[in-house]
Amino acid sequence: MPNLTMEMSELDECKRQIRERILRPAEFRGFEEQRKNLLDLIRRAVRDGDSNSALLIGPAGSGKTTLVRSVLQEISKEKGFDKKALVVNLNGLIHTDDRLSLKSMSKQLKLENVIDEQVTGNFAENMALLLSTLNKADHEKALVFILEEVDLFCNHHNQSLLYNLFDLAHRNESSVFVLGVTVRLDVMDRMEKRVRSRFSYRSIYLLPANNAKNFESRVALCQEWLLSDPSKLDRTFCREWNKCVAALLAQNETGYNCIKRLYDMQNSEDSTKELLLHTISRLHEGNPTLSGQDFEKALDDVIADGWLQILDGLSVLELCLVIAMKHLGDVYQGDPVNFEMVYSRYLKFAKSHSGFEDCTRNTVIKAFEHLQALELILPAAGQGAKTQSQYQLYHFQLTPQQVKDAVKRYEELPTEVQQWAEISLV
Template identity: 40%
Template sequence: MGKSRKSEPSGCVLLDSVYAIQSALRKQLSQGSLPPKICGFEKERRELLDLIKRTATTGESNSVLVIGPRGGGKSMLIKSVLDEVTLEANVKDNLMCVHLNGLLQTDDKLALKEITRQLHLENTVGDKVFGSFAETLQFLLEALKSGSQSSKPILFVLEEFDLFAFHRNQTLLYNLFDISQSAQTPICVLGVTCRLDVIELLEKRVKSRFSHRQLHMFNSLNFDEYLQLFVVLLCLGDDFPDRKLAAEWNKQIKVLAADKSIVNILKRLYQYTRDVRSLQQLMFYPVTQLKDDHPELTASDFQESMKLMTTDSKASMLHGVSILELCLIISMKHLSDIYNGEPFNFEMVYKEYQKFAQRRSSMLLFDKPVVLKAFEHLISLELVKPMDNSGGKKVQKEYRLMGLLIHPSQIMTALQNYPHCPTEISQWASCSLAV
């Protein structure tokens, strides 16, 4: 692309070209924004579009569950379908949408309050007192009717649907499904979840009112489509103000996608996970590195991004622990090897640590209270966890059974990069059994 230059998108306002490209790509890669093209879900998209359109135009009530892994594109697909369906004149003014999330609306009272807010019925409810959840919900839906006119169709999108199943008596789900079966108010209930067993969480009375319509979303992109998606996500769209600059940038992205090192990075990520969210995450770091003296994306940017994405967080945490804490972790590793992964307690760890310190390095021999304090710090870091849920009230803390949350390979990886790690400690860690 050469050097950064100035473009004039409108009026006399000058826009720095690199900043403009970076802003456009950041918006394009953010999860709040739809990608320019959705790949791999054509069949699911048609089914969902048809379902919502029937509710909006003919008043047909429906209920459906959209099931797929996290980052698989469920919310993205729903947003895309809603954007398309609301462009139609007979749908735009005839469909009301209510979005609920099981992480936010943790009980039916909060859910009802959010439904009231999104339907703009706060003034209608006022200080009225209702006898039950069903009575309140029915009043809200009746309030949407004007004179003799029937109520507008309503689409309920329930994100984290499985969490609503843990509400008391599943009252919200029961009433929504019950209304969707009646002919009173046309509603479409759209549940979004990553749990394949979500139907088993529903009570019998809720199951009987659910249509049992399910839409399973599993990413079926082959690598060529995945590579094409990489290009699509990094290319500037038709709405970019400087068309000449956009064409130049898009040409450079296609050249970059043909680079062997980029293809290898994408193959590694594709083998690990095929979801779009991870691909977007890979692109964020290179995009943030764009500046006047670095106006193009390079293969080294993506290599660094891949390195950051695949960094082992627990192995990195071990770089910050003290030498004493590191010795305790190695003691636990040896105990796990000796006893085939069985739980251990502090006394066992302390004896293992003492054997090493007395034989190999007297400089590392600390008093028992100091060692116990270091052990408790490892618990607070969640590198070690108690195997019981009693909180240690029934057992002395020195004898509580513990489990190591770090794999031996992570410990060895951390030791290789631990700053100024004493040789005797690394040799001790590499022994198959403590000596």
Template identity: 40%
Template sequence: MGLKRPRSLAQSDNELLKEVQKHVRLNLQLWGTTKEAGERLASLYSVETQHLEELITRTLTLGESNSALMLAARGTGKSSLVNTVLKRLEESGTLTEGMVVRLSGLLQTDDRQALKEITCQLKLENATADKVFGSFAENLAFLLESLRCGSKETSKPVIFILDEFDLFCHHHNQTLLYNLFDVAQSAQAPICVLGLTCRLDVIELLEKRVKSRFSHRQIHLFPPDKFDPYYLDTFKQLLELSASFPFKEFSRKWNLNVARLVEDNNVIKVLKRLHNTTKDIRALKTLLLLCVCQLSDEQPQLNGQMFVHAQSLFVSEAKINMLQGLSVLQLCLVYTLFRAGTTS
């Protein structure tokens, strides 16, 4: 009969394993939204970051109205990069001169909801409570006019961040976009309109009157194609335990093991295949999550075989996985129901 580990030791190992899985899953979930990830993106896209920072700074300091689109694939880090630029301007004191309005095409599905959200974020509900406006343009003009303190030169600048910009193009008559671009072009008030989208053909979705008022300034974020070092560095950052991890000795051993994984042939083979298939970081996060789920008391560290097994799960069909483990009788019932559904 084998020797059993003490109950306290087994319980401690179980708590350690849960803490590791919790920390790594949280890292996978928050990657791209943290300050560290934003600074990394800013250094990776240094030229685009400088262009965006200068664009917003001119609106905040000089009262210059601008409009631009940031185009990149999903998961690239568009929102994180914008947040990093705004954070830098806030730390330098430049952002205190203006206000930031964030809209999302997923949340503000029509112009009425968008205008209500703009009013709420500008904190002008009391100013518009007893007002009756004849049109959308009149309402928006009143909101921007309310931010003025004296002359046009002393108006408070507003930065409009339109996430999922392509969805705003499907609003009725594109009234919101028309009025925002019209204010920016005619310099009625100092505003900067920045749209974030993953559609490269978004300009073709704009109506002619809207397109004529847009500056056609576009900022493209192209992810680097190099597997080494960019992709491998991202792989290590997703798995490494931070300094806040409570078990310091285990954290040191874990991070050393992660560094050794990039030298494992099985791991490199799996990562290169995924990289050649898609460069979307979200796919890498899904693969790593499948690996982390395989951790156990007997195997508390990641190894190459876990990545091979995770790859087989990653590329397999979801319907086939659902049928695995069914008995012959259950498979016959599934087949009968399928045939009945197709013939009816």
């Protein structure tokens, strides 16, 4: 590697520029067909009064929120949009019951005076009151509802919010578009039958493919972020720095391989950004040259920081499922697995240890769903929308060594579970 011998002021300025580029709000990339589909649905509601509903489904980091933001930014620039539409944003993590949802809706619609501090009556009555008041003031405006973490709204009493919003879009009496955003492929199964009957069954999937073309695009993006700008820094410094970056990110070099390892586990852009931020944070007066060792140590930090904290909080049953997936990974060499495969492997263990036999299938399903919510498993690309939930394929996100480390750290873990984790099947 070339040795950078410039003053620290040059290095500090270079790091500042790189951080600024990396931390810049994400731009939407790829999924052009899905973006066009969503843009068309919102336009039809705003321009033509064509009410509808849809789900936007994809793993964390796949670009769901960025896609929605990108579409709304584009359509908001169109002439007269602000006079034709109102956008309401709700989040299942924040609006945990219908009362909070109503208050937020009324505030965003600037109708706080309609809904008192203490919401009375049922959701449908209050919703009707809001809409009737809105129609009198803005009778031509379309309503666009964005429901982030829509699966969590399924936990509300009687799923009233979902039913009433989908019903509004279903009746087509006023211009309404409802978009639910979620990581859960089984979100439809969590909806009550009456809610599903009002839904349009339109789903837009963002399932990133782990193919070579996408990965090479990610490496090119990393190089774009890491290169220094000769118009703002010393030319000699920039030439040496950029030569160093190009060498580290060349195919099969250390930087390239570290990005590939992280991409295979979590192919989100955010995780790649975190890796690069950790890498450049290791540079200082005593270590002014970007090196392969910086990438390797940064990768260890990124992987260890997040996963070990999550694994420490698992139940014994959930940790057993993690161990079962580790064994399946050994057997199938990292191919995706489904619930039935994991359950079968767990049952084989449980039947030989009486302390685990009392866990019902439904209990194991709930534990598996929690692992999905924690994103220890992510849905594999290319699955049909009609695939039954127990046969949906998932990629396990942990390495065998991470599972072993978690087992060693787990306090008061039954001895048989510790021994099971140590077994090698290959």
